[in-house]
Amino acid sequence: MPLLCTGYHCEGVTTMSGLLSIMDEKAASHPGARMLATLDDTGQAFYTSGHTIDANDLDPARNDEEIIGEGDTPPLPDFAVRLDRLVKAASAVPLDQISNRLWWSGEDRQSFFALQDNPDAILDHREIYIQAVPVSHGWKTVAAFPNGYFHGDFSPMENLVLARHLEETFGYALFGIGASYLGFRRTLPLSSERLDTLTQFIINLHAESNDRELPAKIRMALAASDLLFVAYVDR
Numbered sequence: 582m583p584l585l586c587t588g589y590h591c592e593g594v595t596t597m598s599g600l601l602s603i604m605d606e607k608a609a610s611h612p613g614a615r616m617l618a619t620l621d622d623t624g625q626a627f628y629t630s631g632h633t634i635d636a637n638d639l640d641p642a643r644n645d646e647e648i649i650g651e652g653d654t655p656p657l658p659d660f661a662v663r664l665d666r667l668v669k670a671a672s673a674v675p676l677d678q679i680s681n682r683l684w685w686s687g688e689d690r691q692s693f694f695a696l697q698d699n700p701d702a703i704l705d706h707r708e709i710y711i712q713a714v715p716v717s718h719g720w721k722t723v724a725a726f727p728n729g730y731f732h733g734d735f736s737p738m739e740n741l742v743l744a745r746h747l748e749e750t751f752g753y754a755l756f757g758i759g760a761s762y763l764g765f766r767r768t769l770p771l772s773s774e775r776l777d778t779l780t781q782f783i784i785n786l787h788a789e790s791n792d793r794e795l796p797a798k799i800r801m802a803l804a805a806s807d808l809l810f811v812a813y814v815d816r
Contacts, residue, residue, distance in 0.1 A: 585660055585725050587611070588712040597700040597808065601766070604711055604756065611713035617722040618711045620759030621703040626728060629760060633730040633737055637670065639663050660715065664724035671738040676746060679739050683787045687816045690761055693787070696810045697802045703762050703810070719754030719765075720744035726758050733815025740813055743786075751779050753809055761814045767807035779803060786811070 589607055594600050604616040619626055634640055640658040686692035691702060714722040723744055727737035735743065740763065747753040752769030771779065780800045784790075792798075803809065 584710060584712055585658065585663070586614075586712040586714050588710055591709040591711065593706065594704060594709050595701065595706050597704065597764075600704065600709065601756070607711060607713065613717070614713040614715050615717070615719050615722050615754070616711055616756065617714050617719075617725055618757045618764075619705065619709050619726070620757040620762050620764055621705060622760035623705040623708050623710065625760040626726070626758065629730040630726055630728050633727055634663075636730065637727070637737060639666050639670075639724075639727055639737070660724065663727075664716070664721060667724045667727065667737060667741060668721075671741045671745075674736075674738050674742045676742060679735060679743055680785050681788055682735065682739075683812060684816050685787055685790060687812060687814075690812055690814075693812070694798065694802060696762070696812065697806065697808075700764070700808060700810050703759065705759070718745075718748060719756065720748050722755055723758070728758050728760070729813060731815065735813040743811070743813075746782075747809070751775060751782075761812055763811045763813055765809040765811070767809070771803075776800060776803060 591600075591603060594603065600618055604618060608614070608616050640663055691699070696703065712722070712725050714725045716722060720741060723737060723741045727740075729735045729737050729740050744755040744763070744765070747765055748755070751767070751771065753765035753767050755763060756766045757764030777800070780796055780803060783799050783803070784796065
């Protein structure tokens, strides 16, 4: 599956800080664009992205009469059309639809807190792709690499709703989408009051917990880093 936007192929990136440095460097060559990277399991992420694009009719149907020669690459979908379709579909998704949907831990992935402490572990060390997406807001980059295909996962529309809320309300811009995780980077300082609100929002996204210290733990994790990672998949 080719990249929809101008992009870069990276190999051997082993740290999140290293990835962000590369993205910042490349961003200088694309003024007015937002950079979006793949995160975990690049091959799986491309596979599910292709299926969820088809399942949600995010791209117009191809013209069956169009002749494509052997060895030729089919024309890429129009990004603006896909973004428009995705935004319109997401307009029917209320914010409370994504409440209590996520899990604090999973069978084959890191817990929420381990994820914040060690995001390097979710990078695909073999290959990472970075796209320069021609949009002014991070949440719109979802259209360049929609994901969320399996039952129980957030759909691409729900991922867009989450990304838009985190950016518009708390200043966290989406910078990465993988097969299981979303990565956000805080671009604005958080006041103590806003930090409390974000803590409660993160709690509300996940299943109920009996851990009375959970709010304090989440608040501490959020205050310790300008990065936030969320597993958008079912267990």
